[in-house]
Amino acid sequence: MIEQGKEYEITIEDMSHEGQGIGRIEGLAVFVDGAVVGDVVKAELTKLKKSYAFGRLTEILTPSEYRVSAACEYFGSCGGCSLQSMSYEGQLKLKQKLVKDKLTRIGGLENPLVRDTIGMDVPENYRNKAQFPVGMRQRGTQLGNISGKQTGKYTEKHAGKHVGKNLAKGMTGEAAVGFYQAKSHQIINCETCMIQSAPAEKIAQALREYMKSDHIPAYDEKTGKGLIRHLIVKTAFGTGEVMAILVINGKGMPNGEKLVLMMDDAINELPPDPQTGIEYSLESVVLNINKKNTSEIMGSECVTLAGKPNILEEAGGLSFEISPMSFYQINPVQMVKLYDKALEYAALTGAETVLDLYCGVGTIGLYCASKAKKVIGIESVKAAVLDANRNAVINGIVNAEYICGKAEEELPRLLKEGVQADVVILDPPRAGCDPALLDAVAQVCPKRIVYVSCDPATLARDVKILGELGYGFVEAQPVDMFPHTGHVETVIKMRKCGLGEER
Structure with missing residues (x-):
């Protein structure tokens, strides 16, 4: 027993x-x-x-x-990089097995063809987006958020006196800017991270020093008080442009000009990237206003504190504007490998119409545009659609258009207008595709479906549904977008049953 x-x-x-x-x-x-x-x-x-x-x-x-021995000093405390005690070779094999197991157990496929996972040559410092929760360190520990009562508005004139009593109640006055402890909302003050970019580390340290020197309180999710909730840093690896986003529980940042200068000085101290030679520059500092007492990280309002409202990235021969709210693949090196495989699976000859669903800022569709007759992207987030159309203009692409709306609603309308698609590209969020969308895709009757997923379980579920709708699984290619973590990106190819197409 x-x-x-x-x-x-x-x-x-x-x-x-x-x-x-x-x-x-x-x-x-x-x-x-x-x-x-x-x-x-x-x-x-x-x-x-x-x-x-x-x-x-x-x-x-x-x-x-x-x-193997984990390389990071925070391994075991920080909740990220859960596979660090496993060799990179082992990680790649594990992720291939994970995808195959899900396709078999959930997708109902018998011995599906899953290629070897495409890994990175240097699986370090690969993230172009760092998302740091911010708290105040308690005495004698790296953990914790400020817990004392706070009142009043946080203005440049008054911010200091609102936190003095709280710091006397057991707080060090030093900010914890890092990542959550595993299965917890306690913050580990990670001063280094082997998967984040060098600019992210530098800006996080500048924020710690600023919060200490100017007595700026962190947000406490228990009381709903305090100012700074999160720091988000976006780094354009192809251009060196850097954006810092401060998510705040207020309307403004006390002595914000000082913080901008501290961040700028920190970035200017960095040497050029050792692999590309690109020099980093702070081009955008944005305040994101989030006064809701919820677990949502970002609010809906963004205010540019300094510089531009967006930054420019270059990857795969294309340029992309990255705004504070827009989604962009977090590993640009692996993104190119992922999109190359998606383009291979799409098998475009120049005569096809491609539907890019859940298109985000249009990256995959624009990557395919030079090989297609026409690309139509559909995305429900208005800001992302604006970015997608802007990115098409930036790259001089005239055969791509982007529509704001729910794909399951827009597709029937396009069908009535006589639009036909030869290839459909699906790139949904972790939750996978809405069943109504998959039904609408089947009604479009494309020859091929290319599905990009960050969750093998929801991918397998949707593969099974598409199978019932007349599409056969051909093969899957895992791509390691997230080294040292348990996550894996997968791109699969499906074809309309009965076409007799070879692999």
């Missing part, structure tokens, strides 16, 4: 996307933090459920061939 609190020997056979090792005791799945595929471990069962259990790693009896 399996008992909670008892120690068991477990062979780790799989891993969850959160980085937990998965083994079995008498058929019962056990999730073990800190274990790696191939490990043989001892683990104490800390929680026992009917169909699964959680275990605490007590001893590694036989280490996996893929086990």
Whole structure:
């Protein structure tokens, strides 16, 4: 009989996307933090459920061939990079297996063709977007948000006196700018991060120093008080342009000019990128206003504090304007590999009409435009559609147009207008496609569907639905957009059943 609190020997056979090792005791799945595929471990069962259990790693009896020492000093505290104790070769194999398993179990496919995961040559400092929660450090710890009562408005004149009493109540006056601890909203003050860009680290440190020197309080999600909630840094790797976004619980930033100068000085201290030689420059500082007492990171209003309202990125021979609210793939090096594969799967000859659904700022569609007769993108976020049309103009692309609306509503209208599509590209958020959208896609009757997904589970679910609607799975290509984490991007090719097309 399996008992909670008892120690068991477990062979780790799989891993969850959160980085937990998965083994079995008498058929019962056990999730073990800190274990790696191939490990043989001892683990104490800390929680026992009917169909699964959680275990605490007590001893590694036989280490996996893929086990390595984590390179980051914050590993085990910070909730990111859950696969750092696994070699990069092992990570790539794990992600291929993850995609294949989901397509088999959820998608109902028998032995689906899943290619080897496309990895990075240098899987470090790859993120062009850093999203730091901000809190105040308590004495003797790296964790915590400010918890004292705060009143009044945060103005340049009065900001200091509103926080003095709070700092006397056990706060150090030093900001914690970093990432959440695993399964928690406690903030780890990460001064370095092996997957973030150098400008992100520099701007985060400038913010810590500014908040300390000017006694600026961080937002406390428990009380709804405090000013600074998040820092978001976007880095254009192709041009070196940098944007800093301060999400605040107020209307303005006390002594904002000082903060801008501190950030600018920090960026100017950076040497050129060692791989590309590109020099970094701070081009945009934006305030995002979010006064809601919710877990939503950004509000709807953006105010440019200094510089431009957007930055310019270059990738794959194209230029893209990146605004504070717009979505853009976070790994530009791997993005080009991903889009090259999507373009290969689309098999364009120059005579096709391509529908780019969930198109965002239009990156994939614009990447395909030179090979297609026409590209029509549909996106429900108005700001993203404006960016997409602007990006088409910037690149001199005249055969692409972008429509604001829900694809499941816009597609029937386009059909009535006589629009036909040869290829449909789907790039939905993590939740996958709306079933009504998949029905609408089937009504368009494209020859090929190219589906880009950041979640293998919802991808597999939608593959099954598309199969029922007359589309056959051809192959999948995982691309490692997120090294050292359990996440993987996948692009798949599907074709209309009965066309007899070869792989």
